Amino acid sequence: MSAVREIASTYQVGIDGRELEAYGVPPGGVTIAAQPVSLVGRPLFNPAGNYSYYILIGLVCAAAQSVIRMAVGVSIGFGSYDQICRDLKSTRVSTPRLFACKLIGACAIALPATYGAVAAVLTIFGTPHRGSLLLIFFAVTMYVVVQVCMGYGYFGLC
Numbered sequence: 001m002s003a004v005r006e007i008a009s010t011y012q013v014g015i016d017g018r019e020l021e022a023y024g025v026p027p028g029g030v031t032i033a034a035q036p037v038s039l040v041g042r043p044l045f046n047p048a049g050n051y052s053y054y055i056l057i058g059l060v061c062a063a064a065q066s067v068i069r070m071a072v073g074v075s076i077g078f079g080s081y082d083q084i085c086r087d088l089k090s091t092r093v094s095t096p097r098l099f100a101c102k103l104i105g106a107c108a109i110a111l112p113a114t115y116g117a118v119a120a121v122l123t124i125f126g127t128p129h130r131g132s133l134l135l136i137f138f139a140v141t142m143y144v145v146v147q148v149c150m151g152y153g154y155f156g157l158c
Contacts, residue, residue: 053127060121063115065147072106072151099152106148115143 090097118140121127128138 011036045148056125057121059120060107060117061143064110064117064144067113068106068110068144068147069151069154071110073155074108075102076152076155094106103145103148107144110142110148111141114140 037139042105084098087093093101115137118136122129122136
């Protein structure tokens with residue numbers, strides 16, 4: 001198909017050139033004005049050129065984001081502000097340490113589910129990828145940690 005398009009575009013340039021000459025464009029500038037600009041992209045992370053793979057992984061990430069933030073909001077909703085302050089004073093735990101413990105607990109629940117969803121996209125649906133699976137799952141880990149932190153930030157402020 002690309003060869004057919006190449007041949008057709010060559011004929012189209014010739015036809016457009018004759019039309020431009022009829023309108024008074026000088027012969028030296030006809031080919032430049034008639035030749036279409038063709039962009040060629042070689043995507044690094046889309047080797048098959050199929051954008052449905054991006055949609056699928058995007059849907060998985062959007063679902064993970066929504067579930068993670070909702071779960072963080074529910075976990076904050078179960079404890080009241082007064083209760084958290086009493087617990088902090090009685091156990092003498094610093095706020096950063098409490099946050100780290102909550103972050104680790106939330107990630108321990110969210111990471112396996114997100115890993116499973118991404119693994120399903122890669123294996124069941126056959127999404128092609130280039131590069132290391134270790135790097136992909138490291139990026140997923142960072143994504144989950146950031147989503148948990150943002151959830152605690154948003155709902156903590158609320």
